Amino acid sequence: MDVDTPAEELASALGVDKQEVKEDLESLLGYSVPLEEAKQSIRRKHGGEGGGDAAQPESVALDEIAPGQNNVTVSVRVVTVGTRTIQYQGDEQTIREGRFGDETGTISYTAWQDFGFEAGDSLVVGNAGVREWEGEPELNLGSSTSVAMAEEPVETAAEIGGDSNLIELSPGDRGRNIAVQIQEVETRTIDGRNGETEILSGVVADETARLPFTDWDPHPEIDADASCRIEDVYVREYRGSPSINVSEFSVVTPLAESVAVTDDAPQLSLANAVDSGGLFDVEVVANVLEVRDGSGLIERCPECGRAIQNDQCRVHGTVDGEDDLRIKAILDDGTATVTAIIGSELTEEIYGGDMADAKEAARDAMDKGVVAETIREELVGDSYRVRGSLSIDEYGANLTVADFAADDTDPVERAQAVLAEVDG
Numbered sequence: 001m002d003v004d005t006p007a008e009e010l011a012s013a014l015g016v017d018k019q020e021v022k023e024d025l026e027s028l029l030g031y032s033v034p035l036e037e038a039k040q041s042i043r044r045k046h047g048g049e050g051g052g053d054a055a056q057p058e059s060v061a062l063d064e065i066a067p068g069q070n071n072v073t074v075s076v077r078v079v080t081v082g083t084r085t086i087q088y089q090g091d092e093q094t095i096r097e098g099r100f101g102d103e104t105g106t107i108s109y110t111a112w113q114d115f116g117f118e119a120g121d122s123l124v125v126g127n128a129g130v131r132e133w134e135g136e137p138e139l140n141l142g143s144s145t146s147v148a149m150a151e152e153p154v155e156t157a158a159e160i161g162g163d164s165n166l167i168e169l170s171p172g173d174r175g176r177n178i179a180v181q182i183q184e185v186e187t188r189t190i191d192g193r194n195g196e197t198e199i200l201s202g203v204v205a206d207e208t209a210r211l212p213f214t215d216w217d218p219h220p221e222i223d224a225d226a227s228c229r230i231e232d233v234y235v236r237e238y239r240g241s242p243s244i245n246v247s248e249f250s251v252v253t254p255l256a257e258s259v260a261v262t263d264d265a266p267q268l269s270l271a272n273a274v275d276s277g278g279l280f281d282v283e284v285v286a287n288v289l290e291v292r293d294g295s296g297l298i299e300r301c302p303e304c305g306r307a308i309q310n311d312q313c314r315v316h317g318t319v320d321g322e323d324d325l326r327i328k329a330i331l332d333d334g335t336a337t338v339t340a341i342i343g344s345e346l347t348e349e350i351y352g353g354d355m356a357d358a359k360e361a362a363r364d365a366m367d368k369g370v371v372a373e374t375i376r377e378e379l380v381g382d383s384y385r386v387r388g389s390l391s392i393d394e395y396g397a398n399l400t401v402a403d404f405a406a407d408d409t410d411p412v413e414r415a416q417a418v419l420a421e422v423d424g
C-alpha cells in the first residue's frame with residue numbers, strides 16, 4: 001500500500017514532520033488497523049500534543065451536504081451576508097443569512113448570532129447543523145457552532161459580494177446589492193407587527209429587468225425617478241414573481257448618474273418563463289389556442305370584483321353584478337401553455353367595440369356568448385406578441401397582459417428560434 005500520499009496529506013494538515021507521520025502510519029497499518037482509523041489515531045496523537053487543540057474533523061465538500069446530516073464542518077468562502085430581523089418564538093431576533101461557497105458549489109446559511117464574518121472571508125465552520133429550506137440543504141450556525149478564519153483562502157467560482165442585476169435575482173436570495181432607477185413609488189400604511197406602519201412600494205428597474213419592491217423602513221433616498229445603489233436586500237416571492245425587500249439594515253446611496261433602464265421585457269419561450277417560477281415583466285410570442293369560457297361580456301361582484309354568474313358571488317351571496325369585458329385566452333408557443341388574462345381596455349380593442357356595443361350585440365342575439373364568439377373568431381389560430389406579468393400558482397400559469405399585439409415575425413423564423421432554445 002502507498003502510504004506516501006496519505007502521510008503527506010496528513011502531515012501537512014497537522015503541520016508536523018512527514019517522516020514521523022509515515023512511520024506511525026506504517027506501523028498502525030502493520031497491525032491491520034484500517035487506514036481511516038489509523039489516520040484518526042495519528043490526528044488524535046498530534047492534536048493532544050498541540051496544546052489541547054482537539055483534532056479538527058475533516059471538512060465536508062458543499063456538494064456532499066444533504067438535509068439530515070448534522071454537526072458538519074466546512075471550509076468556505078463567504079459569498080454574501082444579509083442582515084434581517086425575524087419573529088422567532090415571540091421575540092424579534094436579528095439573524096445573518098446568505099451563501100457560502102467552495103470549489104464544489106454554494107450553499108445558503110442562517111447564522112443565529114453575529115459571528116462577525118464578511119463577504120470574502122475564508123472560514124472553517126465547525127459543528128454546523130443542516131436543515132432543509134425550500135427543498136435545498138441549508139447550514140444553520142448556532143451557539144454550538146465554531147467559526148474560525150481558514151489558514152488558506154478557500155477557492156470558489158461564486159462571485160463574492162452579492163452585486164446583482166435584477167434579472168439574476170430569485171426568491172430566497174439574501175444579502176444582495178442592486179443599482180436601480182426607482183420607476184414607481186408610493187407610500188402605504190399597513191397594519192404591521194407594531195401597529196400601523198408606513199412602508200414604500202413600487203417598481204425598480206435596471207438594464208436587465210423591472211421588479212416590484214417594498215421598503216419596510218422608508219428610506220428618503222428612495223424617491224420617484226431617483227437612481228440609487230441599495231445594499232443588503234432580500235428577495236421574496238410575490239404573486240409568483242421575485243420581489244425586492246429593503247429593510248432597516250439596507251444601505252441606500254443616491255447615484256449621481258442615472259441608471260440605464262430597459263424598456264423591453266426579457267423575451268422567453270413559455271417553457272422557460274414557466275420554469276422561472278414567475279416573472280414580473282416578460283414578453284412571449286405565441287398562438288392563441290383557445291378563448292375560454294368566462295371571456296367577453298361578464299359580470300363582477302361590486303364588493304370584491306370576482307367574476308360572477310347569475311348574480312351570485314361565492315363570497316358575498318346575491319349581489320347586483322357589474323358588467324365588465326375581459327378575455328381568458330390559452331397561449332401556446334410549442335414549448336408550454338399559459339392562460340393570458342386580458343383586461344377591459346385591451347379587450348375593447350380586440351373586440352372592436354366598447355361596453356355599449358357589446359351589450360347591444362348581446363341584446364340583439366339574446367345571448368351574451370356572442371361577444372366571446374366574436375373575440376374567438378378574431379384571435380384563435382393567430383400569433384401574438386404578448387407582454388405582461390406571469391404568476392404561477394396551484395391553478396396554473398397566468399399571464400396578466402399589459403401589451404398585446406399581432407406578431408409580425410416570420411413564422412418559420414419564429415419556429416427556428418423556439419427550436420434553437422429547446423435544443424439549447
Ligand SMILES: [Zn+2]
Binds near residue numbers: 306315316
Ligand atoms: Zn364578492
